[in-house]
Every structure is written in C-alpha cells, then in structure tokens.
Amino acid sequence: MSVALPAVDISRALIRISHEIIEKNSGSDSIVLMGIPTRGAFLAQRLAQKISTIEGHQIPVGTLDITLHRDDLRMNPIRPLVPSLSPTGGIDGRDVILVDDVLFSGRTIRAALDALGDLGRPRSVQLAVLMDRGHRELPIRADYVGKNLPTSRSQVVKVHLTEIDGIDEVVLESEEVK
Amino acid sequence: MMRHLLSASDLSYEQALLILDTAQEMAKVSESSVKKLPTLRGRTIVNLFFEDSTRTRISFEAAAKRLSADVINFSAKGSSVSKGESLKDTAQTLQAMGADAVIIRHGSSGAAKRLADSHWTSGAVINAGDGTHEHPTQALLDAFTIRKHLHVGVGDLRGLTIAIVGDILHSRVARSNVILLSLLGAQVILVAPPTLLPLGVEAWPAQISYDLDSVLPQVDAVMMLRVQQERMADFFFPTAREYSHYFGLNRRRLSSLKSNAIIMHPGPMNRGLEITAEVADSARSVILEQVTNGVSVRMAVLYLLLAGAPSGDIEGSVQV
Numbered sequence: 001m002s003v004a005l006p007a008v009d010i011s012r013a014l015i016r017i018s019h020e021i022i023e024k025n026s027g028s029d030s031i032v033l034m035g036i037p038t039r040g041a042f043l044a045q046r047l048a049q050k051i052s053t054i055e056g057h058q059i060p061v062g063t064l065d066i067t068l069h070r071d072d073l074r075m076n077p078i079r080p081l082v083p084s085l086s087p088t089g090g091i092d093g094r095d096v097i098l099v100d101d102v103l104f105s106g107r108t109i110r111a112a113l114d115a116l117g118d119l120g121r122p123r124s125v126q127l128a129v130l131m132d133r134g135h136r137e138l139p140i141r142a143d144y145v146g147k148n149l150p151t152s153r154s155q156v157v158k159v160h161l162t163e164i165d166g167i168d169e170v171v172l173e174s175e176e177v178k
Numbered sequence: 179m180m181r182h183l184l185s186a187s188d189l190s191y192e193q194a195l196l197i198l199d200t201a202q203e204m205a206k207v208s209e210s211s212v213k214k215l216p217t218l219r220g221r222t223i224v225n226l227f228f229e230d231s232t233r234t235r236i237s238f239e240a241a242a243k244r245l246s247a248d249v250i251n252f253s254a255k256g257s258s259v260s261k262g263e264s265l266k267d268t269a270q271t272l273q274a275m276g277a278d279a280v281i282i283r284h285g286s287s288g289a290a291k292r293l294a295d296s297h298w299t300s301g302a303v304i305n306a307g308d309g310t311h312e313h314p315t316q317a318l319l320d321a322f323t324i325r326k327h328l329h330v331g332v333g334d335l336r337g338l339t340i341a342i343v344g345d346i347l348h349s350r351v352a353r354s355n356v357i358l359l360s361l362l363g364a365q366v367i368l369v370a371p372p373t374l375l376p377l378g379v380e381a382w383p384a385q386i387s388y389d390l391d392s393v394l395p396q397v398d399a400v401m402m403l404r405v406q407q408e409r410m411a412d413f414f415f416p417t418a419r420e421y422s423h424y425f426g427l428n429r430r431r432l433s434s435l436k437s438n439a440i441i442m443h444p445g446p447m448n449r450g451l452e453i454t455a456e457v458a459d460s461a462r463s464v465i466l467e468q469v470t471n472g473v474s475v476r477m478a479v480l481y482l483l484l485a486g487a488p489s490g491d492i493e494g495s496v497q498v
Contacts, residue, residue, distance in 0.1 A: 065203065068217045068245075068481070078179055078486030080196060081203040118212040 004149055004157070005170035010130065013146035014043070017128055018050040020144050025095050030123065032094045033061040036112055037082040040100035042163045043130060047099060062087035064098070064119075069111040086119070096122040097144075101159040103129040106140035131170055133157050179482045182294045182303040186314045186357040194361055195334065198322050200478035201471070202331060207244060208474060217485055218247035224277040226268070227306070228254040228284045233445055233469055234306050234316070238281050241476035247484075250277070265289065269298035277301045279484055287311035302483045310348050316444055317354035319475040321362055323468050324399050327440050336363035341393050342384075343369040344403035344425060344452050347376045347414070351444045352403060356384050369393050371425065373414040390425055394434045401442040402427050402453045418451055428454045432462065440464045 005013070022028050028051055035044025041063040048061040065084040067073075098112050109127060116125060128144035133151045149172065151157060156173045160166075179196075180188055189197070207215055223242045225235050235251065242249045252272070259268060265284070272280060279302040282290050287309030294303040307313040325331055328338055340359055346352045346368050359366050360383040367385045368375065379386060387393050394400065405421065415421045422428075427441065435441075441453075441463045449455045458465060 068207075068215045073217065073485045074487060076487055078482055081200050083203060084206065114216065118207075118210060118215075120211070 001171055001173045003169055004172045005131070005147055007168035010146070010168050010170065013130065014046055015050060017144045017146060018047055018054060021047070021097060021126075021128065022051060022054060024126070024143070028055045028057075028059055030093075030095045031059060032087045032089070032091055032096050032122075033059060034064045034087065034091070034096055034098050034112075034116070035061070036098065036100045036108060037063055037065055037084075038164065039159050039161055040098075042161050043101060043128075044099035045163075047097075047128065060087035060089050060094075062091075064112055064115050066108060066111040066115045069114045071107060071111065090120055091116065091122045092120040093123050095124045095126065097126045097128055099128045101130050101161075102157050103127070103132045103140075103142050103145075104135055104157075106136045106138035109140050110138055130159060131157055179486070181483070182290075182305075183314055183479055183483065184290050184294055184303065184305045185312045186317050186354040186361070189314075189358070189361065191334070191361055194318070194321070194358060197318055197475065197478050197482060198325060200482060201318075201322050201475040204244075204477040204481070205471070205474040207477070208470070213244055214246060215244060216246050217481060218242070218245040221247045221278040221484055222276055223247045223249050223279045223281065223480070223484075224272050224275075224301075225249060225251045225306075226272065226280050226282045227252065228259065228265075228282075228289070229307065230255075231283055231307070233472065234283065234313075237469070237472040238304075238306065238315075238476050240473045241480055244473070245477055245480055247278075247480070250275070265293065266296070266298055269293055269296070273299040273301070279304060279480070281306050283307045285309055304479065304483070307350055309350065310353075311350050312354045313350040313444075314354050314358070315472070315476055315479060316351045317358040318479070319468055319472040320351075320355055320401065320442060320444070321358055322471050322475050323442065323464055324359075324364070324440070326471070327464060328398050328438070334362040335359060338364045338398045339367065339396055340364050341367045341369055341390075341397040341400045342403065343390060343400060343427070345374050345405050345414075346370045346379065346403070347374045348406040349403050355401065356382050360384065367393050367397065369425065371415055371421075390431065391434065394431055395436070397439060398436065399440045399442060400427065400435065401444070402447075404444070404446060405448055405451050407448075422451055426452055426454065427457050429456055432457050432460065435462070442468060444468070 033044040033048050035041035048059040051059045063085045065082040126143040129142045130146040132145045132148045154175045158171050239249050281304045283306040289308045290305035342352050369387050369390050443465045
C-alpha cells in the first residue's frame with residue numbers, strides 16, 4: 001500500500017480544479033455541481049464551497065445516485081440506494097459538472113449521464129474527478145483531473161475523505177494474492 | 179435480501195427498514211418528469227391473479243413498468259383456469275415463457291408459499307394476497323405512509339399507536355400489518371366485534387378492544403378495514419346498520435382523534451358501512467396517498483428482489 005496523494009495535495013488539487021471550472025465556464029453563474037455518491041458527493045460539496053468563496057455567491061450543488069442506471073446490477077449483489085439531492089434551480093439549461101472520486105472504466109459516468117437525462121436537459125455536462133487511473137472501457141474523458149495515476153488493473157485506488165473516513169488521503173493498494 | 183416475499187414475518191427489522199428507505203428513493207422517480215428507470219430492462223414479471231383486484235394489480239404493473247420490466251397480466255377469468263387448469267400447470271406454463279418474477283394473488287391461504295416451495299417456477303414469488311393469510315406489500319405501504327406522516331419519513335415506528343378496526347378475521351391486510359408494525363416498534367390495537375376476531379388472536383403482538391370510542395383518542399393512525407361481504411357465508415353481526423353504529427368511522431368519532439392522527443383504508447371502501455363518505459374524503463384521510471405510496475413500495479420490493487445477482491446479499495459501495 002502506498003499513499004498516492006496526501007491531504008495537502010488533495011486540497012491543492014481541489015483549489016486548482018475550482019479555478020479551472022470558473023475559467024472554463026467564464027465565471028460561475030450557470031454552473032451546477034452534481035456529486036456521485038458516496039465520495040463524489042463530498043468532493044462536490046468541497047468544490048462548491050471553494051468556488052463560492054472565490055466568486056462570492058452560492059453555487060448550487062446536488063447529488064446523483066446512479067445505482068438504478070448501472071449496467072452491472074445483475075453482476076453484483078443488490079446495492080442499497082443512496083438518497084439523492086436535487087440542486088436548487090434544477091439543471092435545465094445549466095452547465096452541469098459531474099464530480100466523482102475515481103475515474104476508471106467510465107461506466108459510472110455513462111450511468112450518470114443517463115440519470116442526468118431523467119432530471120432535465122443541461123446546456124453542457126463536464127466531468128471533474130480527483131483521480132484518473134486509466135483503463136477506460138468507454139469513450140469518456142474528464143475535463144478536470146486532480147491527478148493522473150498510472151495503475152495496473154489489479155490494483156485498487158482508495159480515496160479517503162475526512163467527512164466519512166476521518167482522514168484525507170488517496171492510497172494505492174495492490175490486490176492481495178489469494 | 180431474500181428470494182421471495184411471502185409473508186411480513188419473513189422480514190427482519192433491517193430488511194423492513196431497507197425496503198422503506200428504498201421506497202423513499204423510488205418515490206422521487208414517481209415525482210420526476212421522466213417516470214422511468216432502466217433498472218429491470220429485459221426482465222419479465224407476471225401478474226398472476228386468481229382473485230379480482232384493482233389497485234394491487236395496477237400498482238404492481240405500474241411499479242414494474244417504471245423500472246422498465248415487461249409485464250404479463252394473467253387473470254383467472256377468461257383463462258384456462260376456468261377450464262379447470264391447476265395452479266401447477268399454469269405456473270409451469272409461465273415458467274416456460276421465462277418469467278423472472280411471479281406476483282400471485284390467490285383465494286387460498288398458502289398459495290404463494292406453495293408456488294415458492296415448488297419447482298414449478300424458478301422466478302421470485304411475491305405474495306399479493308393469499309386467502310385470509312397475508313398481504314405483505316400492503317403492510318409495507320401502510321408502514322411507509324405512517325412513517326412519512328408521523329415520523330417525517332425516517333427510522334422505524336417506535337412510540338406510535340395504531341388501531342386496526344373491523345373485519346380482522348378475514349383480513350390478510352390486518353395480519354400482515356400486525357406483524358410488520360410491531361416489528362417496527364409500533365403498538366397495535368385491534369378493534370372488532372368478538373365474532374370478527376380470529377381464533378388465537380390473543381397470541382398476536384397486539385392489544386384487543388371491543389370499544390372503538392375508548393381507543394380513538396389514544397391512537398396516531400386508525401386503519402379501517404373493509405367488511406368483506408363476499409367472504410361472509412355466516413352472520414358475524416346482526417345488521418350493517420348496527421356494525422356502522424359500533425365500528426364505523428363517522429364525523430363524531432373523527433373529532434375525538436388526536437389533531438395529527440391520520441385515517442387509512444386499504445380499499446376498496448364500503449362507503450357508509452365501515453367509513454362514512456365525509457370521513458373518507460376529509461383532510462385527515464390519506465387513503466389516496468396510500469395508493470401512490472403503494473407504487474413506490476412495490477418498486478422497492480421488485481428492485482431488491484430482482485435487480486441484483488441471484489442469491490446475493492446486501493453490500494456496501496464498491497469501487498468500479
């Protein structure tokens with residue numbers, strides 16, 4: 001197990017991404033942050049906080065549970081649903097920024113795009129992730145990346161956040177040989 | 179999660195709460211602009227109804243369709259059952275057509291269990307009412323409705339007192355509700371004339387009263403049961419008028435309820451018999467909301483029984 005991103009780097013990456021989001025969208029008037037539970041939701045809250053501080057007004061933030069849109073439901077045991085939270089003002093005509101912790105196969109994001117379509121019709125959808133570990137199985141890429149981390153498929157990237165794990169860090173684990 | 183839902187007593191406390199919490203999320207789908215999820219795409223669900231039903235069958239159908247499952251409706255009337263086909267042959271026919279779940283309503287108590295224990299069908303079996311035995315999804319939607327109104331939609335039903343009034347003897351709704359509501363921590367009071375209480379009711383986790391007027395001021399919810407005239411070959415009370423007088427919910431009794439108490443009825447109602455039209459249509463009545471909640475609860479049950487890998491357990495989030 002090795003630490004891929006310590007707390008100080010997570011904080012730095014989030015500040016940088018906040019600025020990039022404002023820069024790319026020429027301000028923050030039209031943006032809405034949608035976090036993908038569990039940890040993406042906390043990251044979205046943090047980004048919204050930082051952007052609000054920089055811009056001086058509140059950024060709408062919500063969560064998007066994508067469980068019911070997954071394409072691998074039949075392959076795994078049942079997952080309990082996570083309460084989803086609609087952002088104030090909805091997403092119609094807004095620039096929606098999806099936030100997740102790790103970008104891997106891209107299947108979660110595909111499901112999230114479907115789920116967004118049920119909520120409304122955003123003007124654009126962008127993607128922010130803390131870690132991009134490669135191994136995409138779908139034509140999906142992130143607009144904002146905290147850190148690109150080359151991995152092998154058998155490794156596991158674990159994001160820990162203080163809100164739920166008591167500590168901020170990203171660790172890279174090699175799967176144990178059984 | 180278990181494979182079938184046959185009885186409220188199959189549920190553990192955790193499973194019951196999981197269904198209610200899942201239903202809460204499903205309710206959001208019913209409120210959104212696109213009332214459809216791809217979750218059960220390509221799965222086939224059969225509504226196998228040997229007894230008449232309006233709301234339960236339509237509710238299951240709406241729930242299955244909102245999750246994108248294909249629904250086949252079977253009713254005994256107009257089918258080969260009226261030519262004398264047995265439950266076994268009917269079930270095997272449906273199995274040959276590839277049913278992933280069978281939702282069964284039958285006039286005989288234990289029919290759902292018979293189907294689940296047999297090898298006639300490999301799908302999940304959901305009991306939508308078997309004789310005078312059980313109707314677990316009705317109890318779940320009642321618990322959901324009570325929780326939403328009186329516990330702001332979270333946790334269990336601890337601290338609440340619920341009266342179930344009327345024909346307890348023939349009521350599968352009452353039986354399932356007594357089991358589930360007491361599992362969730364509520365106190366249940368059954369109110370009925372002695373002739374409409376089943377044998378052995380003293381052993382149920384509920385109090386028994388013969389006096390509706392003394393019970394009403396202490397309850398948080400009152401559930402009126404339909405007088406099941408079609409099951410009454412014998413005389414259980416002298417006249418309908420006398421029944422209404424002692425056990426019907428009317429304007430006078432409505433005023434003796436706590437200010438936040440709700441009035442429920444599983445439907446269909448006999449207006450003027452167990453409940454007056456005025457009370458059924460009053461602001462305290464949540465009868466139509468029970469119907470709405472029924473769809474969300476059945477979506478939750480279908481999701482939890484069908485969506486995951488076969489014989490899977492609940493797990494936490496995994497990285498993908």
